[in-house]
Amino acid sequence: MYAQMVETGVKQVKALDDMSPEERVFQEKIDAEIKIEPKNWMPDAYRKTLIRQVSQHAHSEIVGMLPEGNWVTRAPTLKRKLQLMAKIQDEAGHGLYLYSAMETLGADRDEEVEKLHSGRAKYSSIFNYPTLNWADMGAVGWLVDGAAIVNQVVLQRTSYGPYSRAMIRICKEESFHQRQGYEILLTMMRQGNDAQKAMVQDAINRLWWPALMMFGPSDADSPNSAQSMAWKIKRHTNDELRQRFIDQTVPQLEILGCSAPDPDLKWNAERGHYDFGEIQWDEFFDVIKGNGPCNRERLETRRNAISDGTWVRRAAVAHANKKKQRAAA
Numbered sequence: 150m151y152a153q154m155v156e157t158g159v160k161q162v163k164a165l166d167d168m169s170p171e172e173r174v175f176q177e178k179i180d181a182e183i184k185i186e187p188k189n190w191m192p193d194a195y196r197k198t199l200i201r202q203v204s205q206h207a208h209s210e211i212v213g214m215l216p217e218g219n220w221v222t223r224a225p226t227l228k229r230k231l232q233l234m235a236k237i238q239d240e241a242g243h244g245l246y247l248y249s250a251m252e253t254l255g256a257d258r259d260e261e262v263e264k265l266h267s268g269r270a271k272y273s274s275i276f277n278y279p280t281l282n283w284a285d286m287g288a289v290g291w292l293v294d295g296a297a298i299v300n301q302v303v304l305q306r307t308s309y310g311p312y313s314r315a316m317i318r319i320c321k322e323e324s325f326h327q328r329q330g331y332e333i334l335l336t337m338m339r340q341g342n343d344a345q346k347a348m349v350q351d352a353i354n355r356l357w358w359p360a361l362m363m364f365g366p367s368d369a370d371s372p373n374s375a376q377s378m379a380w381k382i383k384r385h386t387n388d389e390l391r392q393r394f395i396d397q398t399v400p401q402l403e404i405l406g407c408s409a410p411d412p413d414l415k416w417n418a419e420r421g422h423y424d425f426g427e428i429q430w431d432e433f434f435d436v437i438k439g440n441g442p443c444n445r446e447r448l449e450t451r452r453n454a455i456s457d458g459t460w461v462r463r464a465a466v467a468h469a470n471k472k473k474q475r476a477a478a
């Protein structure tokens with residue numbers, strides 16, 4: 150039983166013997182794989198951890214629309230444009246779905262969005278990198294959605310019911326995103342000219358390491374992992390999922406005929422996994438502190454979207470009120 154193991158990660162996890170009777174019943178439910186539902190008793194810290202994770206996840210989906218939104222007007226064909234718009238709309242849906250899951254924990258959506266806009270809330274580091282060429286749309290789908298899926302497939306079994314159910318639907322859509330991204334890159338590599346092939350390699354060179362950073366700091370530096378694993382909010386550690394992603398992505402990289410910007414990437418038959426080079430953690434922590442290449446631009450775009458849309462929301466409310474008055478007359 151995980152809770153009895155008392156992980157010695159960065160934060161200490163409470164042993165079963167030190168828990169209040171309520172906490173003990175709660176932990177036993179978790180250990181028996183019974184989902185926690187909104188009206189069930191839960192420790193404050195469990196609620197807080199989930200609000201933190203689910204809100205960050207929702208913000209990531211919403212901010213994650215921006216690097217791709219940059220390419221809607223420049224997609225090379227009508228088919229590509231429709232696919233890209235469908236993908237971006239899916240991400241908006243995921244964000245709204247996740248904000249709803251977060252509200253079931255008692256969090257206020259406006260307050261959490263305000264934390265994002267004022268730079269107090271985190272969202273995935275990956276979306277602070279620019280998307281510079283059309284191949285980036287393929288690489289985002291393949292690598293970024295690919296990494297998101299590896300993380301989210303296991304979250305389908307997370308202990309909080311509304312979050313786990315949201316993940317089931319979201320994962321189905323992310324699989325489509327991943328495949329359409331890979332297909333963009335395959336088309337460019339198999340039918341493209343030398344310049345287009347070079348664009349694919351350039352996109353991979355820029356997005357490879359940031360995609361690996363999506364899984365979060367290494368386990369030794371992940372303050373939340375031990376407790377989140379004990380509560381089964383997280384089902385695998387950051388490093389386990391990063392390794393899983395690399396192992397499944399390298400064969401796809403080889404099919405593309407491209408390489409990763411990592412001279413240390415090689416199959417280790419003894420471990421049964423790929424070895425890989427050192428991640429630049431300074432860069433990761435700098436990006437999550439707000440100093441990535443696009444952090445300021447992303448937040449400004451979100452703030453402007455809210456202020457520019459004020460008149461639409463007011464008009465919608467006025468229209469709804471008018472309809473209500475007519476119906477009552």
Ligand SMILES: CC(C)(COP(=O)(O)OP(=O)(O)OC[C@H]1O[C@@H](n2cnc3c(N)ncnc32)[C@H](O)[C@@H]1OP(=O)(O)O)[C@@H](O)C(=O)NCCC(=O)NCCSC(=O)Cc1ccccc1
Nearest residue numbers: 206209210213272273274297362363364365371372373374
């Ligand atoms: C694994 C982790 C991300 C982090 O583990 P935890 O146990 O929570 O934390 P840990 O102790 O390991 O870290 C210490 C601190 O570092 C923060 N931090 C860590 N990593 C990152 C990071 N990469 N970026 C920024 N911050 C990060 C972390 O919050 C914590 O900060 P705090 O203590 O709050 O100040 C977890 O929250 C999770 O699974 N979330 C759900 C999945 C999710 O959110 N997916 C989003 C992508 S969805 C997507 O891409 C779909 C899409 C595709 C294409 C286009 C558009 C959309």
